[in-house]
Amino acid sequence: MSQPIGLGCPQFHLAAYLENRPNMLNYPTLAGHIPLVPGEIQAIGQACGNGWRKVFNVYAKLLYALETSLFPYALSVPTWQAYRDQCLLQQGSHTALLFSPPQLSTPDEHDQVTPVIHLIMGRTYAKRLIAEAKLTAPMEWLDNEFAINTEHRVIICPYFDYRQLSNLKIARLAELMKQLVTETHSGDSGG
Structure with a gap:
C-alpha cells in the first residue's frame, strides 16, 4: 500500500477525505503524510480563506459531538x-x-485496537472515487447525503461546511460513526 497523502497524525483512527488541498506552502505538491504543528490550522485559515476555516471548525465540532466512551477526543480539552x-x-x-x-482494510487485516473510520466528504467526490474504482467498497446509500459500508468502516457524508454539514447532520454523522464502532466491537467479541 502506498502512503496516504495529507495532514494529521500518521497513526490515525479517523480519516476525513477531501479532493482539494490548501493552496499554500508545500501542500499542493505534498507527496506524504505530515502532522500539523500548533498554529498551523490558523495559518491555513488565514492564508486560504473561510472555506478552510469551516473545514477545520466542522471537523472539530464533529469530534466533540462523538460519544466520549467510544471516541475520547473531547476529553483532552x-x-x-x-x-x-x-x-x-x-x-x-x-x-x-x-x-x-481511502486505503481500506477489513478488521482482521491489521492489529489496531481501534479500527480506522473513513469519512469521505461530499457525494460528488465520493461518486468520482467510485467511478474511477478508487473506492471499491459497496456503499449503502441511506439518502442523498449519507452512505455507509460497515465492513470497511466508510461513511460518505456532506462536505465539512456549516450549510452542508449542519449541527443536525453532525449529530447524525456522529450516530453513524458510533454504529460503526459498536458493530465492529460486537463483531470482534462474537468471533
Missing part, C-alpha cells in the same frame, strides 16, 4: 475550539485529513 487549535491533525491526535483515496 474543554471546547471544540481548543481541540481544533491544540490537537486536531497534530501528532498524537489520531485524526487525519487526507487528499488521497
Whole structure:
C-alpha cells in the first residue's frame, strides 16, 4: 500500500477525505503524510480563506459531538475550539485529513485496537472515487447525503461546511460513526 497523502497524525483512527488541498506552502505538491504543528490550522485559515476555516471548525465540532466512551477526543480539552487549535491533525491526535483515496482494510487485516473510520466528504467526490474504482467498497446509500459500508468502516457524508454539514447532520454523522464502532466491537467479541 502506498502512503496516504495529507495532514494529521500518521497513526490515525479517523480519516476525513477531501479532493482539494490548501493552496499554500508545500501542500499542493505534498507527496506524504505530515502532522500539523500548533498554529498551523490558523495559518491555513488565514492564508486560504473561510472555506478552510469551516473545514477545520466542522471537523472539530464533529469530534466533540462523538460519544466520549467510544471516541475520547473531547476529553483532552474543554471546547471544540481548543481541540481544533491544540490537537486536531497534530501528532498524537489520531485524526487525519487526507487528499488521497481511502486505503481500506477489513478488521482482521491489521492489529489496531481501534479500527480506522473513513469519512469521505461530499457525494460528488465520493461518486468520482467510485467511478474511477478508487473506492471499491459497496456503499449503502441511506439518502442523498449519507452512505455507509460497515465492513470497511466508510461513511460518505456532506462536505465539512456549516450549510452542508449542519449541527443536525453532525449529530447524525456522529450516530453513524458510533454504529460503526459498536458493530465492529460486537463483531470482534462474537468471533
